[in-house]
Amino acid sequence: MADRKKQVAYIDGLSSVRAVRRSGRNADGTHYRPSSEKLPVVETPSDPQPVKPAKRIGQTALPAKFNLICYECGFRFVISGALKDTLCPKCHAVLSARDHRINSAWSGVIRTVGTVSILPGANPEGGSITTRLLVLEADAGSASLTVTDTLELCTGGSFDPTRASLQDVSVRADHCVLVRQRLQCRNLDLHGELTADVAVTGLLTIRAGGCLRGSAHAAHWTVEEGGGVCARMTIAPGEPHAPATGDCTPTPPRKNSSRKSK
Amino acid sequence: MENDKKRTVIADDVEITGTIKCASAIELGGKLNGDMNCSNSVTIGASATVKGNLTVDTVIVMGQVEGNITAKDKIDLKSTARVNGDIRARRLAVEDGVTFIGRSEVNPSGTRPAGDGKTAGPETPPSVPDSLEDANRSKGIFGKK
Numbered sequence: 001m002a003d004r005k006k007q008v009a010y011i012d013g014l015s016s017v018r019a020v021r022r023s024g025r026n027a028d029g030t031h032y033r034p035s036s037e038k039l040p041v042v043e044t045p046s047d048p049q050p051v052k053p054a055k056r057i058g059q060t061a062l063p064a065k066f067n068l069i070c071y072e073c074g075f076r077f078v079i080s081g082a083l084k085d086t087l088c089p090k091c092h093a094v095l096s097a098r099d100h101r102i103n104s105a106w107s108g109v110i111r112t113v114g115t116v117s118i119l120p121g122a123n124p125e126g127g128s129i130t131t132r133l134l135v136l137e138a139d140a141g142s143a144s145l146t147v148t149d150t151l152e153l154c155t156g157g158s159f160d161p162t163r164a165s166l167q168d169v170s171v172r173a174d175h176c177v178l179v180r181q182r183l184q185c186r187n188l189d190l191h192g193e194l195t196a197d198v199a200v201t202g203l204l205t206i207r208a209g210g211c212l213r214g215s216a217h218a219a220h221w222t223v224e225e226g227g228g229v230c231a232r233m234t235i236a237p238g239e240p241h242a243p244a245t246g247d248c249t250p251t252p253p254r255k256n257s258s259r260k261s262k
Numbered sequence: 263m264e265n266d267k268k269r270t271v272i273a274d275d276v277e278i279t280g281t282i283k284c285a286s287a288i289e290l291g292g293k294l295n296g297d298m299n300c301s302n303s304v305t306i307g308a309s310a311t312v313k314g315n316l317t318v319d320t321v322i323v324m325g326q327v328e329g330n331i332t333a334k335d336k337i338d339l340k341s342t343a344r345v346n347g348d349i350r351a352r353r354l355a356v357e358d359g360v361t362f363i364g365r366s367e368v369n370p371s372g373t374r375p376a377g378d379g380k381t382a383g384p385e386t387p388p389s390v391p392d393s394l395e396d397a398n399r400s401k402g403i404f405g406k407k
Contacts, residue, residue, distance in 0.1 A: 203358070211369070220358050220359070221356055221358070222357065223354050223368075224355070225355045227354065228354075229354060230366065230367055233364065237361060
């Protein structure tokens, strides 16, 4: 009743419907009557379908992390996500993440936190390479190598261990590598075949399909089923082993300007 | 078939001096001062000590072995294994933590086990340096040092 007395200041859907009902007539003049048509009955299933569990996500995708070492000051830090040119948090030097491919005569200096590939046909004549990842598919010659992460050896790849500062070494699957001089590294991961005398301060891993020939001194040793070993082994956890050749941390250049001590 | 069901268990307080020959599986928990020849699987327990050579079909080592191990099939060195001697087998599996001093001659071609779908192997045979090649020619795996 109050609605009938209330004056509607605006016309909206509700007020128009109410007006029609009050008038008792439809818009076309016919008397308003509730529809005799029955609404279609929605058939409800007698047995509700079981709710299928959603596909479980086993693990949240995490961005890739890169352990970088500044080739100016030697500061170690970690970045996540895509590897691109970055600044050292300590010395604010610009660290290039450019990848380099050497497949011809070359002599120079490469400093990057990316990947350097020495491809077949390369002829490095001296020079210096400081990189995070180094892929060796040819002879590195007399180039000085500083690898802060992994040196990957492929068939045809060779280098002078006395001129290299290494951390981890790996041999690509289905590849054969020969190192004539004693190879010292932190971790050695064999997916292919390696003939060498190795001294590993960390873990020596021989994967299925890998094979080690020669001799090995390691603190830890793991062989997957299918791995081959034709070598003299000395595996003694807890005993000190010969450290890796040199420190992979690049020697920061000396500066003449004095620094403020903290 | 009957040998596969039989199993000999040697307790950890047993000490044997001599040679053990067996056709069934053996589980050694004690001490053995001598050789063992078994055409079945052998398990060297964590508290077991063997001073002698093992010639077996399959061996799982969790204890201490001072001698050579020759297996027709597989040698499995668990993390508590301590082996001082040479090993020779068709297959090898080693866990982290193993102490091993000796020479190994296992799966020289580096072929993966069957069912992997991949046949690994060197594309080009490596050129062995003269020193290593001569060493391999002059003395066998169990040759005098």
